[in-house]
Amino acid sequence: MQISFGAIADDFTGATDLAALLSRSGWPVSLRLGLPKPADTPVAPFEIIALKIRTVPVEQAVEQALIAADWLEKAGAKRFYWKYCSTFDSTAEGNIGPVSEALMQRLGASQTIYCPAFPENGRSIFMGHLFVGEQPLDESPMKDHPLTPMRDSSLVRLLSPQVTSPVGLANRLVVAKGVEALRDRLDALKNKGVRHVVVDAVADDDLAVIAEATMGFRLVTGGSALAMPLPKLLADAGELSGSRGHETQVRVAEGQIVLSGSCSAMTRKQVARYLPHAESYKLDPLILAEQGVEPALDWLRSVSIDRAKLVYATAEPDEVRNYQQALGVEKSGALVEEALARIAQEASRLGVSRFVVAGGETSGAVVNALGVRQLSIGKEIAPGVPWTYANLEGRTIALALKSGNFGAEDFFAQAFNLLEAS
Numbered sequence: 001m002q003i004s005f006g007a008i009a010d011d012f013t014g015a016t017d018l019a020a021l022l023s024r025s026g027w028p029v030s031l032r033l034g035l036p037k038p039a040d041t042p043v044a045p046f047e048i049i050a051l052k053i054r055t056v057p058v059e060q061a062v063e064q065a066l067i068a069a070d071w072l073e074k075a076g077a078k079r080f081y082w083k084y085c086s087t088f089d090s091t092a093e094g095n096i097g098p099v100s101e102a103l104m105q106r107l108g109a110s111q112t113i114y115c116p117a118f119p120e121n122g123r124s125i126f127m128g129h130l131f132v133g134e135q136p137l138d139e140s141p142m143k144d145h146p147l148t149p150m151r152d153s154s155l156v157r158l159l160s161p162q163v164t165s166p167v168g169l170a171n172r173l174v175v176a177k178g179v180e181a182l183r184d185r186l187d188a189l190k191n192k193g194v195r196h197v198v199v200d201a202v203a204d205d206d207l208a209v210i211a212e213a214t215m216g217f218r219l220v221t222g223g224s225a226l227a228m229p230l231p232k233l234l235a236d237a238g239e240l241s242g243s244r245g246h247e248t249q250v251r252v253a254e255g256q257i258v259l260s261g262s263c264s265a266m267t268r269k270q271v272a273r274y275l276p277h278a279e280s281y282k283l284d285p286l287i288l289a290e291q292g293v294e295p296a297l298d299w300l301r302s303v304s305i306d307r308a309k310l311v312y313a314t315a316e317p318d319e320v321r322n323y324q325q326a327l328g329v330e331k332s333g334a335l336v337e338e339a340l341a342r343i344a345q346e347a348s349r350l351g352v353s354r355f356v357v358a359g360g361e362t363s364g365a366v367v368n369a370l371g372v373r374q375l376s377i378g379k380e381i382a383p384g385v386p387w388t389y390a391n392l393e394g395r396t397i398a399l400a401l402k403s404g405n406f407g408a409e410d411f412f413a414q415a416f417n418l419l420e421a422s
Protein backbone atom coordinates (compact mmCIF):
# COMPACT_ATOMS: atom_id res chain seq x y z
CA MET A 1 0.00 0.00 0.00
CA GLN A 2 1.38 3.40 -1.02
CA ILE A 3 0.76 6.11 1.58
CA SER A 4 -0.04 9.58 0.20
CA PHE A 5 -0.51 11.36 3.47
CA GLY A 6 0.71 10.74 7.00
CA ALA A 7 -0.85 12.57 9.94
CA ILE A 8 -0.02 12.82 13.62
CA ALA A 9 -2.85 13.99 15.89
CA ASP A 10 -2.23 15.30 19.40
CA ASP A 11 -5.34 13.68 20.88
CA PHE A 12 -7.83 10.94 20.08
CA THR A 13 -10.95 13.02 19.42
CA GLY A 14 -8.83 15.18 17.13
CA ALA A 15 -7.71 12.08 15.26
CA THR A 16 -11.26 10.78 14.72
CA ASP A 17 -12.25 14.31 13.64
CA LEU A 18 -9.49 14.31 10.99
CA ALA A 19 -10.39 10.75 9.96
CA ALA A 20 -14.06 11.72 9.52
CA LEU A 21 -13.28 14.71 7.34
CA LEU A 22 -10.85 12.78 5.12
CA SER A 23 -13.31 9.87 4.92
CA ARG A 24 -15.93 12.16 3.40
CA SER A 25 -13.90 11.80 0.18
CA GLY A 26 -14.56 8.05 0.06
CA TRP A 27 -10.83 7.22 0.10
CA PRO A 28 -9.79 4.69 2.74
CA VAL A 29 -8.42 6.18 5.97
CA SER A 30 -6.49 4.20 8.56
CA LEU A 31 -6.58 5.35 12.17
CA ARG A 32 -4.04 3.93 14.63
CA LEU A 33 -4.23 4.68 18.33
CA GLY A 34 -0.82 5.11 19.91
CA LEU A 35 2.54 4.52 18.26
CA PRO A 36 2.56 1.76 15.66
CA LYS A 37 4.94 -1.15 16.15
CA PRO A 38 7.94 -0.93 13.78
CA ALA A 39 6.77 -4.05 11.95
CA ASP A 40 3.22 -2.72 11.33
CA THR A 41 2.53 -2.01 7.69
CA PRO A 42 0.38 0.76 6.18
CA VAL A 43 -3.10 -0.18 5.00
CA ALA A 44 -4.55 2.99 3.47
CA PRO A 45 -3.40 5.99 1.42
CA PHE A 46 -4.31 8.19 4.42
CA GLU A 47 -2.66 7.03 7.61
CA ILE A 48 -3.39 8.81 10.89
CA ILE A 49 -1.59 8.17 14.15
CA ALA A 50 -3.47 9.35 17.24
CA LEU A 51 -1.27 10.27 20.19
CA LYS A 52 -2.19 11.64 23.60
CA ILE A 53 0.41 14.41 23.70
CA ARG A 54 -1.54 17.66 24.02
CA THR A 55 -0.75 18.24 27.67
CA VAL A 56 2.22 15.95 28.37
CA PRO A 57 5.69 17.50 28.99
CA VAL A 58 7.23 18.96 25.82
CA GLU A 59 10.07 16.41 25.54
CA GLN A 60 7.62 13.50 25.64
CA ALA A 61 5.39 15.09 23.00
CA VAL A 62 8.37 15.70 20.70
CA GLU A 63 9.77 12.20 21.22
CA GLN A 64 6.47 10.48 20.39
CA ALA A 65 5.72 12.72 17.40
CA LEU A 66 9.16 11.96 15.93
CA ILE A 67 8.71 8.20 16.34
CA ALA A 68 5.32 8.51 14.61
CA ALA A 69 6.85 10.58 11.79
CA ASP A 70 9.64 8.05 11.30
CA TRP A 71 7.10 5.24 11.00
CA LEU A 72 5.03 7.24 8.49
CA GLU A 73 8.11 8.12 6.46
CA LYS A 74 9.28 4.50 6.36
CA ALA A 75 5.74 3.56 5.28
CA GLY A 76 6.23 5.85 2.28
CA ALA A 77 4.56 9.12 3.30
CA LYS A 78 5.73 12.16 1.33
CA ARG A 79 3.38 14.69 2.92
CA PHE A 80 2.96 15.10 6.64
CA TYR A 81 0.27 16.72 8.72
CA TRP A 82 0.42 17.78 12.36
CA LYS A 83 -3.17 17.94 13.66
CA TYR A 84 -3.98 19.91 16.81
CA CYS A 85 -7.16 21.44 18.15
CA SER A 86 -9.31 23.91 16.22
CA THR A 87 -9.13 26.07 19.36
CA PHE A 88 -5.30 25.79 19.39
CA ASP A 89 -5.39 24.14 22.84
CA SER A 90 -1.98 24.08 24.45
CA THR A 91 -0.54 24.65 27.89
CA ALA A 92 1.61 27.69 28.71
CA GLU A 93 4.75 25.66 27.83
CA GLY A 94 2.92 24.52 24.70
CA ASN A 95 3.52 21.47 22.55
CA ILE A 96 2.26 22.75 19.20
CA GLY A 97 5.38 24.82 18.34
CA PRO A 98 8.05 22.42 19.64
CA VAL A 99 6.50 19.45 17.85
CA SER A 100 6.27 21.47 14.62
CA GLU A 101 9.91 22.52 14.85
CA ALA A 102 11.07 18.98 15.60
CA LEU A 103 9.04 17.60 12.67
CA MET A 104 10.35 20.33 10.35
CA GLN A 105 13.90 19.48 11.25
CA ARG A 106 13.39 15.72 10.91
CA LEU A 107 11.52 16.04 7.60
CA GLY A 108 13.68 18.78 6.10
CA ALA A 109 10.85 21.33 5.87
CA SER A 110 12.02 24.94 5.57
CA GLN A 111 8.63 26.50 6.32
CA THR A 112 5.24 25.42 7.62
CA ILE A 113 1.82 26.95 8.17
CA TYR A 114 -0.58 27.00 11.13
CA CYS A 115 -4.28 26.98 10.33
CA PRO A 116 -6.65 25.51 12.94
CA ALA A 117 -9.78 27.01 11.26
CA PHE A 118 -12.87 24.76 11.12
CA PRO A 119 -15.61 26.97 9.64
CA GLU A 120 -18.31 24.25 9.80
CA ASN A 121 -17.84 24.20 13.59
CA GLY A 122 -17.54 27.98 13.92
CA ARG A 123 -13.75 28.25 14.22
CA SER A 124 -12.34 30.97 11.98
CA ILE A 125 -9.13 32.99 11.84
CA PHE A 126 -9.06 36.65 10.87
CA MET A 127 -5.96 38.87 11.08
CA GLY A 128 -4.31 36.10 13.04
CA HIS A 129 -7.05 36.02 15.70
CA LEU A 130 -8.97 32.82 16.34
CA PHE A 131 -12.72 33.11 16.77
CA VAL A 132 -15.18 30.57 18.22
CA GLY A 133 -18.45 31.55 16.61
CA GLU A 134 -18.57 35.32 17.03
CA GLN A 135 -16.32 35.40 20.11
CA PRO A 136 -12.55 35.81 20.16
CA LEU A 137 -10.99 32.62 21.57
CA ASP A 138 -10.09 34.27 24.91
CA GLU A 139 -13.70 35.41 25.45
CA SER A 140 -15.16 32.02 24.47
CA PRO A 141 -15.82 29.19 26.96
CA MET A 142 -12.29 27.95 26.10
CA LYS A 143 -10.98 30.52 28.61
CA ASP A 144 -12.16 28.11 31.35
CA HIS A 145 -10.82 24.82 29.97
CA PRO A 146 -9.64 22.66 32.91
CA LEU A 147 -6.24 21.82 31.36
CA THR A 148 -5.63 24.30 28.56
CA PRO A 149 -7.38 27.59 29.39
CA MET A 150 -6.99 29.83 26.34
CA ARG A 151 -6.42 33.43 27.44
CA ASP A 152 -5.33 35.06 24.15
CA SER A 153 -6.89 34.96 20.69
CA SER A 154 -3.78 35.94 18.72
CA LEU A 155 -2.25 32.83 17.19
CA VAL A 156 0.96 34.74 16.41
CA ARG A 157 1.31 35.69 20.10
CA LEU A 158 0.37 32.18 21.30
CA LEU A 159 2.82 30.47 18.95
CA SER A 160 5.81 32.87 19.22
CA PRO A 161 7.05 31.71 22.64
CA GLN A 162 6.69 28.09 21.53
CA VAL A 163 9.14 28.34 18.60
CA THR A 164 12.72 29.53 18.17
CA SER A 165 12.30 31.84 15.14
CA PRO A 166 9.82 34.59 14.17
CA VAL A 167 6.17 33.85 13.39
CA GLY A 168 4.55 35.56 10.40
CA LEU A 169 0.98 36.02 9.16
CA ALA A 170 -0.65 35.50 5.78
CA ASN A 171 -3.92 37.32 6.33
CA ARG A 172 -7.37 36.86 4.81
CA LEU A 173 -6.81 39.67 2.28
CA VAL A 174 -3.99 37.62 0.76
CA VAL A 175 -5.90 34.32 0.94
CA ALA A 176 -8.89 35.98 -0.77
CA LYS A 177 -6.65 36.82 -3.75
CA GLY A 178 -6.08 33.12 -4.39
CA VAL A 179 -3.44 30.43 -4.65
CA GLU A 180 -0.72 32.41 -6.46
CA ALA A 181 -0.98 35.39 -4.12
CA LEU A 182 -0.74 33.15 -1.08
CA ARG A 183 2.27 31.30 -2.52
CA ASP A 184 3.97 34.65 -3.18
CA ARG A 185 3.29 35.80 0.39
CA LEU A 186 4.67 32.55 1.84
CA ASP A 187 7.77 32.80 -0.38
CA ALA A 188 8.32 36.45 0.59
CA LEU A 189 8.13 35.50 4.28
CA LYS A 190 10.50 32.58 3.71
CA ASN A 191 13.01 34.90 2.05
CA LYS A 192 12.92 36.99 5.22
CA GLY A 193 13.64 33.89 7.30
CA VAL A 194 10.06 33.40 8.56
CA ARG A 195 9.59 29.64 8.92
CA HIS A 196 6.30 29.66 10.86
CA VAL A 197 3.28 31.30 9.23
CA VAL A 198 -0.22 31.62 10.68
CA VAL A 199 -2.74 31.65 7.81
CA ASP A 200 -6.21 33.20 8.07
CA ALA A 201 -9.31 31.29 6.95
CA VAL A 202 -12.94 32.13 7.58
CA ALA A 203 -14.64 29.75 5.14
CA ASP A 204 -14.08 26.40 3.44
CA ASP A 205 -13.18 28.23 0.20
CA ASP A 206 -10.22 29.80 2.02
CA LEU A 207 -9.11 26.36 3.16
CA ALA A 208 -9.25 25.10 -0.44
CA VAL A 209 -6.92 27.94 -1.50
CA ILE A 210 -4.53 27.27 1.39
CA ALA A 211 -4.45 23.50 0.81
CA GLU A 212 -3.64 24.02 -2.87
CA ALA A 213 -1.02 26.71 -2.21
CA THR A 214 0.80 24.41 0.23
CA MET A 215 0.67 21.22 -1.85
CA GLY A 216 4.46 21.44 -2.20
CA PHE A 217 4.99 21.64 1.57
CA ARG A 218 6.52 18.66 3.30
CA LEU A 219 4.70 19.52 6.56
CA VAL A 220 1.42 21.32 7.08
CA THR A 221 -0.10 21.92 10.52
CA GLY A 222 -3.64 22.75 11.53
CA GLY A 223 -7.08 21.52 12.46
CA SER A 224 -8.97 18.85 10.59
CA ALA A 225 -10.76 21.07 8.08
CA LEU A 226 -7.61 22.14 6.24
CA ALA A 227 -7.02 18.50 5.30
CA MET A 228 -10.49 18.11 3.77
CA PRO A 229 -9.54 19.38 0.27
CA LEU A 230 -6.45 17.12 0.11
CA PRO A 231 -7.97 13.88 -1.20
CA LYS A 232 -9.25 15.64 -4.32
CA LEU A 233 -6.01 17.60 -4.80
CA LEU A 234 -3.94 14.43 -4.43
CA ALA A 235 -6.24 12.45 -6.73
CA ASP A 236 -6.06 15.21 -9.38
CA ALA A 237 -2.26 15.14 -9.09
CA GLY A 238 -2.32 11.36 -9.67
CA GLU A 239 -0.87 10.75 -6.22
CA LEU A 240 -3.54 8.42 -4.88
CA SER A 241 -3.40 4.71 -5.50
CA GLY A 242 -6.02 2.08 -4.74
CA SER A 243 -9.70 2.77 -4.99
CA ARG A 244 -12.40 4.57 -3.11
CA GLY A 245 -14.15 2.41 -0.58
CA HIS A 246 -17.57 2.34 0.98
CA GLU A 247 -18.55 3.74 4.34
CA THR A 248 -18.03 1.20 7.12
CA GLN A 249 -21.36 -0.16 8.39
CA VAL A 250 -21.20 -2.67 11.19
CA ARG A 251 -23.81 -4.34 13.37
CA VAL A 252 -22.95 -3.85 17.00
CA ALA A 253 -24.54 -5.63 19.96
CA GLU A 254 -26.69 -3.75 22.49
CA GLY A 255 -25.60 -2.10 25.70
CA GLN A 256 -24.82 1.62 25.66
CA ILE A 257 -22.99 4.08 27.86
CA VAL A 258 -21.94 7.72 27.75
CA LEU A 259 -18.71 8.53 29.59
CA SER A 260 -18.15 12.25 29.94
CA GLY A 261 -14.98 13.84 31.29
CA SER A 262 -15.33 16.98 29.23
CA CYS A 263 -16.28 20.21 31.04
CA SER A 264 -16.63 22.21 27.82
CA ALA A 265 -19.68 24.42 27.41
CA MET A 266 -21.34 22.21 24.79
CA THR A 267 -20.70 19.00 26.72
CA ARG A 268 -22.30 20.58 29.81
CA LYS A 269 -25.46 21.24 27.78
CA GLN A 270 -25.36 17.75 26.24
CA VAL A 271 -25.07 16.09 29.65
CA ALA A 272 -27.95 18.17 31.03
CA ARG A 273 -30.10 17.26 28.01
CA TYR A 274 -29.35 13.52 28.29
CA LEU A 275 -29.79 13.18 32.08
CA PRO A 276 -33.57 12.50 31.97
CA HIS A 277 -33.01 9.74 29.39
CA ALA A 278 -30.40 7.63 31.19
CA GLU A 279 -29.47 6.07 34.50
CA SER A 280 -26.73 8.41 35.66
CA TYR A 281 -23.80 8.61 38.06
CA LYS A 282 -21.83 11.79 38.78
CA LEU A 283 -18.16 11.40 39.63
CA ASP A 284 -16.79 13.73 42.30
CA PRO A 285 -12.96 14.07 42.22
CA LEU A 286 -12.84 14.56 46.03
CA ILE A 287 -14.75 11.33 46.62
CA LEU A 288 -12.58 9.58 44.03
CA ALA A 289 -9.50 10.74 45.95
CA GLU A 290 -10.90 9.31 49.21
CA GLN A 291 -12.79 6.20 48.14
CA GLY A 292 -11.45 5.32 44.70
CA VAL A 293 -13.66 4.16 41.83
CA GLU A 294 -15.25 1.14 43.55
CA PRO A 295 -18.55 2.90 44.47
CA ALA A 296 -19.01 3.90 40.82
CA LEU A 297 -18.28 0.34 39.68
CA ASP A 298 -20.83 -1.02 42.18
CA TRP A 299 -23.40 1.37 40.75
CA LEU A 300 -22.56 0.26 37.20
CA ARG A 301 -22.97 -3.41 38.11
CA SER A 302 -26.37 -2.66 39.64
CA VAL A 303 -27.82 -1.18 36.42
CA SER A 304 -29.34 -3.58 33.91
CA ILE A 305 -27.37 -3.91 30.65
CA ASP A 306 -30.36 -2.80 28.56
CA ARG A 307 -30.67 0.59 30.33
CA ALA A 308 -29.01 3.68 28.83
CA LYS A 309 -26.22 4.83 31.15
CA LEU A 310 -24.37 8.09 31.71
CA VAL A 311 -21.31 8.48 33.93
CA TYR A 312 -19.95 12.02 34.07
CA ALA A 313 -17.52 14.29 35.88
CA THR A 314 -18.67 17.19 33.73
CA ALA A 315 -19.01 20.26 35.94
CA GLU A 316 -19.34 24.06 35.79
CA PRO A 317 -16.10 26.13 35.75
CA ASP A 318 -16.48 27.23 39.43
CA GLU A 319 -16.94 23.65 40.57
CA VAL A 320 -13.89 22.53 38.55
CA ARG A 321 -11.81 25.36 40.06
CA ASN A 322 -12.77 24.17 43.57
CA TYR A 323 -11.66 20.62 42.81
CA GLN A 324 -8.44 21.90 41.28
CA GLN A 325 -7.71 24.08 44.32
CA ALA A 326 -8.30 21.14 46.64
CA LEU A 327 -6.43 18.49 44.66
CA GLY A 328 -4.29 20.27 42.07
CA VAL A 329 -5.05 20.60 38.34
CA GLU A 330 -3.15 17.52 37.28
CA LYS A 331 -4.38 15.26 40.08
CA SER A 332 -8.08 16.15 39.69
CA GLY A 333 -7.87 15.59 35.92
CA ALA A 334 -5.98 12.33 36.32
CA LEU A 335 -8.43 11.00 38.95
CA VAL A 336 -11.35 11.57 36.61
CA GLU A 337 -9.55 10.11 33.59
CA GLU A 338 -8.48 7.02 35.52
CA ALA A 339 -11.97 6.52 36.93
CA LEU A 340 -13.68 6.79 33.54
CA ALA A 341 -11.08 4.47 32.03
CA ARG A 342 -11.75 1.85 34.72
CA ILE A 343 -15.53 2.27 34.31
CA ALA A 344 -15.17 1.73 30.56
CA GLN A 345 -13.28 -1.53 31.18
CA GLU A 346 -15.97 -2.75 33.55
CA ALA A 347 -18.77 -1.70 31.18
CA SER A 348 -17.10 -3.64 28.40
CA ARG A 349 -16.72 -6.68 30.67
CA LEU A 350 -20.45 -6.43 31.50
CA GLY A 351 -21.24 -6.57 27.78
CA VAL A 352 -21.68 -2.90 26.84
CA SER A 353 -20.83 -2.52 23.14
CA ARG A 354 -21.73 1.09 22.34
CA PHE A 355 -19.63 3.82 23.93
CA VAL A 356 -19.91 7.57 23.54
CA VAL A 357 -16.97 9.31 25.19
CA ALA A 358 -16.95 13.09 25.63
CA GLY A 359 -13.57 14.82 25.85
CA GLY A 360 -10.23 14.43 24.11
CA GLU A 361 -8.07 13.55 27.12
CA THR A 362 -10.92 11.42 28.44
CA SER A 363 -11.18 9.54 25.14
CA GLY A 364 -7.45 8.85 25.19
CA ALA A 365 -7.68 7.40 28.69
CA VAL A 366 -10.77 5.29 27.89
CA VAL A 367 -9.56 3.91 24.60
CA ASN A 368 -6.13 3.05 26.02
CA ALA A 369 -7.78 1.25 28.94
CA LEU A 370 -9.95 -0.76 26.56
CA GLY A 371 -6.81 -1.79 24.70
CA VAL A 372 -8.06 -0.56 21.33
CA ARG A 373 -5.23 -0.05 18.81
CA GLN A 374 -7.04 0.63 15.57
CA LEU A 375 -10.38 2.11 14.54
CA SER A 376 -12.38 1.94 11.36
CA ILE A 377 -14.48 4.98 10.53
CA GLY A 378 -18.25 4.93 10.15
CA LYS A 379 -21.01 7.49 9.76
CA GLU A 380 -20.48 11.06 10.96
CA ILE A 381 -22.88 11.93 13.79
CA ALA A 382 -22.00 15.63 13.79
CA PRO A 383 -19.26 17.51 11.90
CA GLY A 384 -15.96 15.99 13.04
CA VAL A 385 -17.49 13.22 15.18
CA PRO A 386 -17.87 9.84 13.47
CA TRP A 387 -18.92 6.48 14.84
CA THR A 388 -15.85 4.29 14.85
CA TYR A 389 -15.52 0.53 15.24
CA ALA A 390 -12.94 -1.58 16.98
CA ASN A 391 -12.32 -5.25 17.38
CA LEU A 392 -12.01 -6.17 21.03
CA GLU A 393 -11.03 -9.77 21.65
CA GLY A 394 -13.21 -11.07 18.87
CA ARG A 395 -16.24 -8.80 19.33
CA THR A 396 -17.02 -5.47 17.72
CA ILE A 397 -17.56 -2.36 19.78
CA ALA A 398 -18.69 1.05 18.56
CA LEU A 399 -17.03 4.18 19.90
CA ALA A 400 -17.91 7.82 19.29
CA LEU A 401 -15.11 10.02 20.60
CA LYS A 402 -16.62 13.47 20.93
CA SER A 403 -14.52 16.57 21.12
CA GLY A 404 -15.59 18.80 24.03
CA ASN A 405 -17.30 21.50 22.04
CA PHE A 406 -18.58 19.52 19.08
CA GLY A 407 -22.08 18.26 18.39
CA ALA A 408 -25.56 19.63 19.01
CA GLU A 409 -27.28 19.64 22.42
CA ASP A 410 -29.00 16.31 21.75
CA PHE A 411 -25.77 14.72 20.51
CA PHE A 412 -25.85 11.66 22.80
CA ALA A 413 -29.34 10.55 21.77
CA GLN A 414 -28.57 11.42 18.16
CA ALA A 415 -25.47 9.23 18.24
CA PHE A 416 -27.28 6.12 19.48
CA ASN A 417 -30.20 6.72 17.10
CA LEU A 418 -27.82 6.83 14.15
CA LEU A 419 -26.28 3.54 15.22
CA GLU A 420 -29.76 1.98 15.45
CA ALA A 421 -30.51 3.19 11.95
CA SER A 422 -27.31 1.75 10.43
Ligand SMILES: Nc1ncnc2c1ncn2[C@@H]1O[C@H](COP(=O)(O)OP(=O)(O)O)[C@@H](O)[C@H]1O
Nearest residue numbers: 146262264313332333336337359360361362404
Ligand atom coordinates in the same frame (compact mmCIF):
# COMPACT_ATOMS: atom_id res chain seq x y z
N1 LIG B 1 -15.07 17.80 37.79
C1 LIG B 1 -13.82 17.91 37.34
N2 LIG B 1 -12.87 18.53 38.06
C2 LIG B 1 -11.60 18.64 37.59
N3 LIG B 1 -11.20 18.14 36.40
C3 LIG B 1 -12.11 17.52 35.65
C4 LIG B 1 -13.46 17.37 36.08
N4 LIG B 1 -14.13 16.69 35.13
C5 LIG B 1 -13.26 16.43 34.16
N5 LIG B 1 -12.04 16.91 34.46
C6 LIG B 1 -10.82 16.81 33.63
O1 LIG B 1 -10.85 17.84 32.64
C7 LIG B 1 -10.17 17.39 31.47
C8 LIG B 1 -11.10 17.61 30.29
O2 LIG B 1 -10.37 17.45 29.12
P1 LIG B 1 -10.91 16.66 27.87
O3 LIG B 1 -11.31 15.28 28.24
O4 LIG B 1 -9.87 16.80 26.81
O5 LIG B 1 -12.23 17.46 27.46
P2 LIG B 1 -12.45 18.49 26.25
O6 LIG B 1 -12.59 17.67 25.01
O7 LIG B 1 -13.68 19.23 26.63
O8 LIG B 1 -11.22 19.34 26.15
C9 LIG B 1 -9.84 15.92 31.69
O9 LIG B 1 -8.49 15.78 32.09
C10 LIG B 1 -10.77 15.53 32.83
O10 LIG B 1 -10.29 14.46 33.61
Ligand SMILES: O=C(O)[C@@H](O)C(=O)COP(=O)(O)O
Nearest residue numbers: 013014017085086360403404
Ligand atom coordinates in the same frame (compact mmCIF):
# COMPACT_ATOMS: atom_id res chain seq x y z
O1 LIG C 1 -10.01 20.36 16.24
C1 LIG C 1 -10.82 20.12 17.14
O2 LIG C 1 -11.48 20.98 17.74
C2 LIG C 1 -10.94 18.69 17.59
O3 LIG C 1 -10.55 17.82 16.59
C3 LIG C 1 -10.07 18.46 18.78
O4 LIG C 1 -8.86 18.39 18.68
C4 LIG C 1 -10.79 18.36 19.99
O5 LIG C 1 -10.06 18.23 21.20
P1 LIG C 1 -10.91 18.15 22.55
O6 LIG C 1 -11.70 19.41 22.64
O7 LIG C 1 -9.91 18.01 23.67
O8 LIG C 1 -11.78 16.95 22.47
